[in-house]
Amino acid sequence: MSKNLIEKAASRLREPHASNGFPPPGAARVPDAPGPDAPIPLAVPVHRPQPAAGDDAPGQSIDRARLRRLGVMTPDDERTQIGEQFRLLKRPILDNAFGPPASRLPRGNLVMVASSLPGEGKSFCAVNLAISIAMEMDRTVLLVDADVERSKVLHYLGLTARHGLLDILRTPELTVGDALVRTDIERLTVLPGGTPYKRATELLASEAMRKLVRELASRYPDRLILFDSPPLLMTTEATVLAAHMGQIIVVVEERQTPQDALKKALAMIAGLPVSGLVLNKSTARHRDYYYDAV
Ligand SMILES: Nc1ncnc2c1ncn2[C@@H]1O[C@H](COP(=O)(O)OP(=O)(O)OP(=O)(O)O)[C@@H](O)[C@H]1O
Ligand SMILES: [Mg+2]
Numbered sequence: 302m303s304k305n306l307i308e309k310a311a312s313r314l315r316e317p318h319a320s321n322g323f324p325p326p327g328a329a330r331v332p333d334a335p336g337p338d339a340p341i342p343l344a345v346p347v348h349r350p351q352p353a354a355g356d357d358a359p360g361q362s363i364d365r366a367r368l369r370r371l372g373v374m375t376p377d378d379e380r381t382q383i384g385e386q387f388r389l390l391k392r393p394i395l396d397n398a399f400g401p402p403a404s405r406l407p408r409g410n411l412v413m414v415a416s417s418l419p420g421e422g423k424s425f426c427a428v429n430l431a432i433s434i435a436m437e438m439d440r441t442v443l444l445v446d447a448d449v450e451r452s453k454v455l456h457y458l459g460l461t462a463r464h465g466l467l468d469i470l471r472t473p474e475l476t477v478g479d480a481l482v483r484t485d486i487e488r489l490t491v492l493p494g495g496t497p498y499k500r501a502t503e504l505l506a507s508e509a510m511r512k513l514v515r516e517l518a519s520r521y522p523d524r525l526i527l528f529d530s531p532p533l534l535m536t537t538e539a540t541v542l543a544a545h546m547g548q549i550i551v552v553v554e555e556r557q558t559p560q561d562a563l564k565k566a567l568a569m570i571a572g573l574p575v576s577g578l579v580l581n582k583s584t585a586r587h588r589d590y591y592y593d594a595v
Contacts, residue, residue, distance in 0.1 A: 373429055410526055414427040416554075417533055417563055443490050454493060455482075
């Protein structure tokens with residue numbers, strides 16, 4: 302994947318955003334995280350979560366060692382290279398969601414991490430972004446695993462759950478609260494994909510799903526709801542999900558995502574609020590990221 306492609310893709314995004322009065326989208330570079338044998342970066346504690354007042358139920362413990370093995374940032378890693386990249390990426394997303402009213406996007410707190418094809422790093426970016434946002438003092442984040450056929454979020458975080466998104470959609474007796482997984486990162490809550498179901502696609506495209514997404518967005522207006530999603534070119538539900546979103550982040554894998562695939566994926570979400578492109582698995586070792594206003 303050449304930088305040119307990103308620039309081309311980015312310029313394709315310029316017009317709709319300008320005409321809609323959206324803040325300029327950006328493209329961020331996320332480094333290839335160190336593999337299991339790479340030295341573990343020195344942890345710099347930046348925040349020690351305290352239990353919220355009146356909320357004494359402990360959240361499930363997120364496995365920090367596992368996060369590091371997978372190259373995912375931990376709450377103590379904001380100053381590492383990976384932490385820095387996601388800090389840059391989250392800023393415009395948070396501004397679009399919670400900035401001054403004049404520059405906020407409609408339903409800007411609903412954010413989908415999308416990409417054209419499998420394996421480009423949607424789940425990786427969604428989990429990193431969620432952890433990074435949860436480190437903000439005044440924000441909470443709900444990470445929703447909407448890639449229900451190949452749910453990865455629980456696996457990344459080392460969590461377990463009984464219910465998830467598909468269970469809520471299928472079972473009227475279940476409420477959202479029954480499926481939420483609170484974690485020991487105080488401001489990070491997870492809604493897992495749920496029990497596999499053969500008609501999952503229909504459920505995700507249903508009116509119940511639309512209502513659920515709206516409910517999630519409005520119940521806690523100061524909470525960012527981040528959706529990990531299936532690849533746009535492989536499933537129809539990704540496009541349906543995209544239509545509910547206030548912001549869409551498109552992950553591109555350096556030197557892997559074919560130009561045609563990216564073009565097709567962008568065409569599928571044309572007219573929707575794409576607010577950034579992430580160049581993932583970049584092998585550039587320098588600290589140089591770019592965050593072009595496009
Ligand atoms: N920046 C990165 N550094 C190191 N490993 C990465 C990076 N991004 C992704 N990976 C790894 O690449 C693999 C694919 O990533 P991931 O599962 O996030 O892709 P995906 O787009 O969610 O795929 P799918 O569409 O199949 O769900 C995983 O093993 C993940 O840990
Ligand atoms: Mg995934």
